[in-house]
Amino acid sequence: MPEGHTIHRLAREHRRLFAGRPLRASSPQGRFAAGAELIDGRELAVLDPWGKHLLYGFDGGLWLHVHLGLYGKWTSGPLPAPEPRGALRLRLESDEVYADLRGPTACELVTPPEVDALFARLGPDPLRRDADPELAWARLSRSRTAVGVLLMDQSVLAGVGNVYRAEVLFRAGLSPYRPGREVGRAAFDALWLDLTGLLRAGVRAGRIVTTRPEHRARRSGRATVPDAHYVYRRTGLPCRVCGTPVATAVMVARNLFWCPHCQPA
DNA sequence: GCTAAATGTTGAT
DNA sequence: TCAACCTTTAGCT
Numbered sequence: 531m532p533e534g535h536t537i538h539r540l541a542r543e544h545r546r547l548f549a550g551r552p553l554r555a556s557s558p559q560g561r562f563a564a565g566a567e568l569i570d571g572r573e574l575a576v577l578d579p580w581g582k583h584l585l586y587g588f589d590g591g592l593w594l595h596v597h598l599g600l601y602g603k604w605t606s607g608p609l610p611a612p613e614p615r616g617a618l619r620l621r622l623e624s625d626e627v628y629a630d631l632r633g634p635t636a637c638e639l640v641t642p643p644e645v646d647a648l649f650a651r652l653g654p655d656p657l658r659r660d661a662d663p664e665l666a667w668a669r670l671s672r673s674r675t676a677v678g679v680l681l682m683d684q685s686v687l688a689g690v691g692n693v694y695r696a697e698v699l700f701r702a703g704l705s706p707y708r709p710g711r712e713v714g715r716a717a718f719d720a721l722w723l724d725l726t727g728l729l730r731a732g733v734r735a736g737r738i739v740t741t742r743p744e745h746r747a748r749r750s751g752r753a754t755v756p757d758a759h760y761v762y763r764r765t766g767l768p769c770r771v772c773g774t775p776v777a778t779a780v781m782v783a784r785n786l787f788w789c790p791h792c793q794p795a
Numbered sequence: 796g797c798t799a800a801a802t803g804t805t806g807a808t
Numbered sequence: 809t810c811a812a813c814c815t816t817t818a819g820c821t
Contacts (some may be wrong), residue, residue, distance in 0.1 A: 600803045601815045633815045691802045
């Protein structure tokens with residue numbers, strides 16, 4: 531599930547559920563037992579999301595760094611929490627609710643300098659108020675690397691994953707293979723603006739929807755909407771705009787999708 | 796019921 | 809460039 535929108539949505543939720551209260555922490559799986567013990571009994575003071583990283587600041591200067599990776603997941607609900615089963619890395623509990631973390635790439639305690647170092651190596655996150663697009667522009671506009679690669683580089687721009695990469699390039703009519711330095715200022719500005727809007731919509735909706743209303747066919751009944759994307763995972767299907775079969779290739783070890791007609795090289 | 800793939804990153808070749 | 813990490817789910821049988 532996790533691109534930047536998921537992380538910021540979780541940050542809001544966990545802030546609402548846990549901020550300002552002493553928490554219970556445990557690691558039923560045992561892999562984070564020592565860390566959970568240190569967190570246990572402390573109050574969550576701040577929650578600082580950046581890109582795909584979640585930083586939980588507890589009283590006493592203790593920081594928890596969580597990165598969901600490809601299949602990590604937080605689930606939450608009212609107490610009583612269910613009996614822990616499977617690989618439950620971390621459980622947080624207030625007097626009223628619990629949140630369970632499974633399968634994260636990172637679940638670790640870090641020091642304030644380590645938090646600083648982490649943020650320092652991340653590019654601007656369009657979902658953060660303090661995001662400075664000039665930093666992303668500086669990197670992109672000087673690079674011969676393909677824009678489809680640069681968008682996935684968290685040190686250029688933080689929070690974009692494989693879905694947003696494919697979709698935002700389609701909406702911009704940009705070939706993923708165009709070198710960053712050939713994107714141009716106007717196209718970059720449009721890209722940043724569009725990305726910001728799409729990510730915000732993703733936070734609100736809890737899922738990624740990138741198709742414009744006129745390209746969305748009928749119903750949107752259940753959780754999965756078949757026409758939420760223009761090109762992502764639509765290999766060989768007709769482009770929603772021009773009908774050309776959607777192309778696919780591997781870029782940065784991830785499947786890339788684009789429309790050869792709408793996004794000409 | 797089984798297998799492959801998945802919205803990600805790191806560290807070793 | 810690739811395996812490893814670790815979990816869920818879609819698409820088969």
